[in-house]
Amino acid sequence: MTTTSPTIADQVDTMHQQPAGQLPADVADVFHKEQRDLAAGGLPAGIASAGTAMPDGKLLDVHGGPTTLAEARAGKPAVVVFYRGAWCPYCNIALRTYQTQLLPELTSRGIALVALSPQTPDGSLSIQQTKELTFTVLSDPGNQIAGGLGILTAPSDAARQTQAKLGLDLTAVNADHTHGLPMPTVVIVDAAGTIRWIDVHPDYSTRTEPAEILDTLIALDRQ
Template structure:
């Protein structure tokens, strides 16, 4: 299925409708309560400001080779996407939409698209291959960049219990063996790494829409 013409929000709504009968009620309640708490908390207090330099870190590519965000974008401006992992259905929807609806415009303008998560390189490779992503996917062990950017979070205890019951152990899929996760975030940075636009979603059930990213590219003009 292609995502052209479909917003991420519409695709997430459709996923929720399809998943209602497959997800145990206690897990649905746990995730719903968690999302309500995230909405109530809003944006984190320590969020990096637009105009500051996006932090970098010691990252790994999909083959486990050391790299950095600076090296990956090779002097180009970039759209940097922070996502939770290949296990996250919301992330799968968003990255597929960015591949189909955003990547062509970025390529035409010489802008890199880079996705970063705390999962192991194997998880990054799985995401890249199964979703047929042509852009760079990196692993950030320890959430170095997310922490410095101010978007680091973690599931509630009840949500973690629900994840475990569904077969997900974040300490096994994250490279640093912790449950820490980045808030889904899209940053547009210029050629020297300065943040020109930042969209943070504390509630992981919502994401930056492709149309909003494309409209925001004017900050690089």
């Protein structure tokens, strides 16, 4: 019998149905409204387009050492994933799915997988260890690359207040002590550092599926 790996969307639906994934109604309402508003707002103006150079910045590895995206790619093409932080359950599902469903195919193709977030290196190390990620996870202090791509956002005031009630303070989690976050995004970069494809998700409860990334890579190879 053939089995199909669950999509990220399927796993998110399962999380929402499980008791551990259900928030108090008043808390859930705030986040659901934020997600609806973000989806309704659509893509921000000025997002970087295919054919332009991938921005870079002064990044940090999981041990706090300085690096750059170019150094992390080491001359390879790459799939670059922008996520919000180890505190985000949607990010945890997405990154773990990329580990199991995407990384093996990328490795066989000689393509690097790199994940970026604005959190401190400690947060990057935590998510790498707890989710057993074997690909590169970096901190982008101040959302340098996310800002360069035009995908920078921040929680609404209501969401920020609700996060505080849950014990989450982004100014303590983010390396630059701000509330800035990237919209969940996947960018395919070629070996020369040029953007070949970019997929931005304003609603952070949705993500780019591994199958879509692989199909896009195949299509790009045919061009």
